[in-house]
Amino acid sequence: MAEADLLVVGGTGLAGRAVVAAAVARGLRVRVLSRRPPGPDAQGRITGAEYRAGDIRTGAGLREALTGARALIDTTNGFGRADRPTLTDGARRLTEAAAAAGVERAVVLSIVNVDRSSFGYYRAKAEQERLYLGAGLSARVVRATQFHDFVATFCHLAPFGLATAIRRVRFQPIAVEDVAVVLVDQALDPAAAPERTMVIGGPLAHTTGELAALWQKARGRRxxxxxxxxxxxxxxxxxxxxxxxxxxxxxxVTFEEWLAGH
Structure with missing residues (x-):
């Protein structure tokens, strides 16, 4: 089997696709592990990447995907309660298999202050972090603030196209492409940052009212x-x-700039 510079787990999701695109743009040999790899002509497929079917929850396809891979980036998600074993059991299975395969470095995407909430999804993400940092391989956690895409969903919860704002909340959204650059940097260069847990945020913080106003402006709505x-x-x-x-x-990339491009 040909070697790969990078294995991206969950590489068909929002963050995963951005990581794959960033890595391919650098000329890296990129392998993607997904339960449902996109077909050759699918819109979400990144040209230049190798796609393999596998499931970290069961271990199916893991050994084959990890063989010859120098580093891995885990962007898996599991917001629904039924999906949370992907973050916990999946992380345990994946890190054990990666260590056995001789993977040099592993990076997992997480959320700012995820260990300071009892919210179920955040508890699962915090456990995922612990499993990576306690695994028998060189591992890094990259904690990011919320993506622009996530914040935008809160701007149109009301019917009839009206804008909404969550009371007494501020966000510091970040572009998923900016996060992808950091994840690839961390996977390629062990000296990129000395701390095992790295925190990154967007360029600007706004109240949700300000974000909603920007959302309306971008759509020409009042x-x-x-x-x-x-x-x-x-x-x-x-x-x-x-x-x-x-x-x-x-x-x-600011939220206003992101809106202009979407």
Whole structure:
């Protein structure tokens, strides 16, 4: 089997596709592991990458995908309760197989302050981090603030195209492409950052009202911005400002610039 500079796990999702594109653009040999690899003519397929079917939850296809891979980046997600074993059991199986295969370096994408919330999804992500950092291989965690794409979903929760803003919440959104660059850097260069957990945030922080106004402007719409509550653990996390990283501004694309391109 041909060697690969990089194996991207979850490489067909939002972050994974950005990582694959960034790595291919650098001329790297990129292999993608996914439960459902895109077909040759599928829109989400990145030309120049090698796609393999596999499932980290069961171990199917793992050995073959890891053989000859120098480094791996894990961008898997599992927001739904039924999907969370992907983050926990999957991480355990993947890191054990990677160590056995002689993978030199592993990088996992995570969320800023994910270990400071009892929200179920965040607990699973925190466990995923622990499994990587406790594995028998060189591992790094990259914690990012919320993607522009995620923040934009909160701007149009109301019907009839009206804009919404979560009460008493600020976001510091970052472009997924900016995150992808950091992930690839970390996978390629062990000396890129000495800390085992790296934090990165977007270039600007805004109230959700400001973000909603930018969303309206980009679509040429007018009207009131409707304040909405966000109950539960996630709402408390956001209102406490734990989703922000003001001292770790790494992104280059603002929310307004991202909207102009989307």
């Amino acid at each position: 009207g009131p911005v409707i304040p909405v509550p966000l109950p539960g653990q996630l709402g408390r996390f956001f209102r406490a400002g734990l989703n922000l990283a003001p001292d770790h501004r790494a992104g280059t």
